[in-house]
Amino acid sequence: MVKKGTWVSVRRTVLSPEGRAATVPDDTKQVALVLLTSGYLQADANIGDNVQIITHIGRADEGELVEANPIFNVNYGHSVPILNQVRDDLLKLMEDIDNE
Amino acid sequence: MNDYIEVISRKNQIMKQSVSIDYSKFEYGAISFDYEALMKQVPYTVQQVSEIQRSHAVGNTPLIELRNLTKLARSLAPKGMGARIVVKDEASNASGSFKARRASLSVYQAKKLGYKGVISSTSGNYGAAVASQAAMAGLKCIIIQECFDSRGVGQPEIMEKARLCQALGADVIQLSVGPELFYTSLKLLEQTGYFNASLYTPYSIVGIETLGYELGSQCKEIYGKHPSAVVCTNAGGGNLTGTARGLIKAGCKTQLIAASVNLSGLHMASDNHFNRKSFTTGHTGFGVPFTTNPDRSDVPRSAARPLRYMDRYVTVKQGEVFYITQALATLEGLEKGPAGNTALAAAFSISQTMKSDEIIVVQETEYTGAGKHLQPQLAFAIDNGIQVKLGNPIDEKAGESIILPSHPRLIKAQDLDINNLRKSLIKNAVNNAKIPLTQVDYEFLAIETNSSVDYVKSCIEQLQLNK
Numbered sequence: 188m189v190k191k192g193t194w195v196s197v198r199r200t201v202l203s204p205e206g207r208a209a210t211v212p213d214d215t216k217q218v219a220l221v222l223l224t225s226g227y228l229q230a231d232a233n234i235g236d237n238v239q240i241i242t243h244i245g246r247a248d249e250g251e252l253v254e255a256n257p258i259f260n261v262n263y264g265h266s267v268p269i270l271n272q273v274r275d276d277l278l279k280l281m282e283d284i285d286n287e
Numbered sequence: 288m289n290d291y292i293e294v295i296s297r298k299n300q301i302m303k304q305s306v307s308i309d310y311s312k313f314e315y316g317a318i319s320f321d322y323e324a325l326m327k328q329v330p331y332t333v334q335q336v337s338e339i340q341r342s343h344a345v346g347n348t349p350l351i352e353l354r355n356l357t358k359l360a361r362s363l364a365p366k367g368m369g370a371r372i373v374v375k376d377e378a379s380n381a382s383g384s385f386k387a388r389r390a391s392l393s394v395y396q397a398k399k400l401g402y403k404g405v406i407s408s409t410s411g412n413y414g415a416a417v418a419s420q421a422a423m424a425g426l427k428c429i430i431i432q433e434c435f436d437s438r439g440v441g442q443p444e445i446m447e448k449a450r451l452c453q454a455l456g457a458d459v460i461q462l463s464v465g466p467e468l469f470y471t472s473l474k475l476l477e478q479t480g481y482f483n484a485s486l487y488t489p490y491s492i493v494g495i496e497t498l499g500y501e502l503g504s505q506c507k508e509i510y511g512k513h514p515s516a517v518v519c520t521n522a523g524g525g526n527l528t529g530t531a532r533g534l535i536k537a538g539c540k541t542q543l544i545a546a547s548v549n550l551s552g553l554h555m556a557s558d559n560h561f562n563r564k565s566f567t568t569g570h571t572g573f574g575v576p577f578t579t580n581p582d583r584s585d586v587p588r589s590a591a592r593p594l595r596y597m598d599r600y601v602t603v604k605q606g607e608v609f610y611i612t613q614a615l616a617t618l619e620g621l622e623k624g625p626a627g628n629t630a631l632a633a634a635f636s637i638s639q640t641m642k643s644d645e646i647i648v649v650q651e652t653e654y655t656g657a658g659k660h661l662q663p664q665l666a667f668a669i670d671n672g673i674q675v676k677l678g679n680p681i682d683e684k685a686g687e688s689i690i691l692p693s694h695p696r697l698i699k700a701q702d703l704d705i706n707n708l709r710k711s712l713i714k715n716a717v718n719n720a721k722i723p724l725t726q727v728d729y730e731f732l733a734i735e736t737n738s739s740v741d742y743v744k745s746c747i748e749q750l751q752l753n754k
Contacts, residue, residue: 201462201471206289208467215558218437221463222471225453242458244404244427246479259450261443261658264666269677273613273691280695281355281618284362 189232189255196225196257197240197250224248225257294473302586305476305483307400310587317720319731320588322595329392329493333536336392337497343423344381345391346497350505350648351376355618356611356631360638363696370515370641372634374649375502378623381423382455383654386416388498389525392490394420397482403427404481408472408585410434410445411522411568411626412653417484418455427458429475433468434461436561443667444567444626447658464561469585486525487584487591495529496536502650503539513539515645516637518630521545521600522573524581524593530650531596541648542598546633546700547574548626549602550685562671563686565605565664569629574600575703579711582719594712595737601700603632604680606690609661610698611635625661627653636700665689709736713746 189195202220226240226248238252303309308328313320331339340346353372361369380387390413397405404427407417414430421428430452435441441449441461449459460475462468476483485491499517506514517534519527531543548570553560555572564570578600581589608625611632616622631649638647657663669675674688679697683690692698713732717724724732724747732743 202291202465202467206291207465208291208470210556211465211467212554212557215465215556218463218558220465220467221437223435223461224459243456244429244458246429246458259446259453261447261450261656262663263657263660264443264663265669267662267665267669267675269675269691270613270662270665272677273610274617277359277614277617277695280362281359284358287362 189228189234189252191228191231193228193255194225194257195228195238195240195255196223196253197238197248198223198253199250222250223253228252291467291470294470297477298473299587301473301476302483305481306485306488306586308488313588316727316731317722317724318716319728322592325588326489326493326590328489331493333496333500333533336493339395340388340391340494340497343391343420345387346380346501348379348501349376350374350502350509351621353615353619356614356635357638359618359695360635361643364639367643368639368641369643370638370645370647372638372647372649373506374631374652375498377498377651378627378654382412382415382419384412384416384627385495385498385526385651386411386413387419388494389413389486389491390416390420390484390494392494393417393482393484393488394424394426396490397484398424398426400482402480402482404429404479405484406431406472406475406479406481407484408468409486410448412448413486414448414457415451415455418452418457422456427481428456429458429460429479429481431460431468431472431475432462433464436464437558440562442562442567443658443663447656464556464558466556472585485584485586486523487586487589489590492525492529492532492590495525496533498650499530499533500537502530502648503534503537506646506648510646512646514541514648515641516542516544516647518544518546518634518637518647518649520569520627520629520651521547521578521593522568522570523577523584523591525591526651527593527597528591528595543596544633544637545574545578545593545597545600546630547571547602548608548629549604549701552684553686560686563673565668565689566608566626569626571602575708579708580715592735594708595735597705600703600705600708601633601637602703603629603698603700604683604690605685606680606683607632607692607698609665609689610691610695612661614695621652622655624653624655624659625664627651632698633700635695636698709738710746710750712736713743714750717747
């Protein structure tokens with residue numbers, strides 16, 4: 188159970204596959220246009236319930252409850268070893284230029 | 288009629304209310320409009336714009352000479368060649384990119400006209416720019432992004448921008464892939480009555496003029512001369528248009544070069560292709576269509592008209608931009624976001640074809656951070672099945688591989704045929720016309736394509752398009 192007043196994310200379908208623009212490519216036309224947004228939950232609910240939210244600028248929205256206390260999960264990814272090689276090669280090249 | 292078609296049919300009315308510009312009063316002939324009269328909707332001189340921007344932590348950014356990258360370029364060039372490479376550090380604007388210039392006048396105008404809030408549809412740095420300026424002005428802000436594919440997988444770079452927009456107080460609405468973002472935007476403009484802080488209004492483009500103006504003046508002050516070339520990363524064309532107009536106002540005659548990441552082969556509205564690209568802007572998928580059909584933007588008449596101003600249009604590969612981003616950090620001590628370095632990759636190559644006493648200016652950098660950095664973007668590409676390796680970037684195939692050059696001599700900006708772009712613009716304009724073109728339209732197209740009436744007429748004859 189997620190308590191009223193919790194910061195949550197909700198998801199809703201904006202356009203079903205049939206309602207999509209005529210110009211979109213075939214692969215996109217097969218799927219719905221989906222919207223995700225966040226706000227404060229207006230009543231106690233469970234994940235998956237259809238709920239009302241008020242965003243932090245005071246806008247009302249609704250949708251399927253996805254997550255309580257969501258974050259934007261951004262990080263620096265995993266190691267990409269060729270970047271080490273690029274760094275080393277560049278430094279070596281500059282050393283060679285300076286020694287010429 | 289379904290809801291999508293109904294909302295789109297109210298487009299012109301919604302636009303008029305949300306930007307307070309009646310575009311129809313500038314239109315004439317079959318396809319023409321008075322561009323300069325439209326731009327005069329912003330009643331400020333470049334000095335006044337500059338004052339407004341400086342009071343909102345925008346502008347007056349440093350011009351930084353890239354001594355080691357210049358040295359490296361000269362080592363690869365014939366004797367006496369290798370222009371000095373300098374960069375305008377636009378990352379030092381509030382919100383971390385030149386887009387702050389673009390947002391500043393829009394938000395200033397929205398506040399002045401009494402709007403309670405602003406809305407912008409953008410997956411790029413412009414969202415944070417609008418959110419930042421709105422926070423300063425005390426206006427509410429909604430940012431709408433195209434962010435994830437049908438699996439729910441979001442682009443790391445766009446997720447970071449969403450985080451920043453929310454941190455700056457904006458309501459962030461994230462959508463799955465598709466051009467119907469515009470429909471969501473129109474509905475929200477109608478529901479809220481907020482100002483449409485579109486990237487393509489005169490406010491947005493006049494806001495960038497200070498970039499070109501500063502750049503020309505700074506170059507003259509530091510080096511005693513104007514640059515021989517200015518390279519602009521190109522997507523919707525506003526960056527190049529505003530910069531060019533500012534350079535003209537500074538009395539600076541220079542070659543204007545557009546640069547985009549080559550993403551040919553990928554469809555921008557394809558759900559399957561969405562996460563197979565590592566650049567979400569500054570690429571040919573936006574750059575070419577907006578150059579050849581500027582009014583495909585979200586306002587009736589775009590104030591971004593790059594083909595009026597560009598002398599050359601070059602492309603670079605994703606691998607080249609990632610490489611130069613690493614080189615900028617390693618050799619110059621400047622860690623910046625990759626997308627903003629598209630023009631730098633091009634400039635590094637073009638410098639080698641210019642004389643060593645010439646100057647080539649890269650007119651922007653952008654902020655970097657988690658997600659919006661070459662390592663997470665390359666890691667994401669690898670996780671999405673893209674082959675990332677060292678080699679010759681000429682072999683890179685967008686959506687399949689990212690090839691970082693095994694040596695900096697392999698960085699080669701590739702020219703697009705500017706005449707083909709001109710012909711394509713003329714063809715699009717003729718196709719968009721509902722009535723036959725007349726002399727005034729030929730004159731308009733000559734200005735649009737930076738060519739002549741004779742050229743326009745011969746193109747139309749050649750294309751056998753005269754209806």
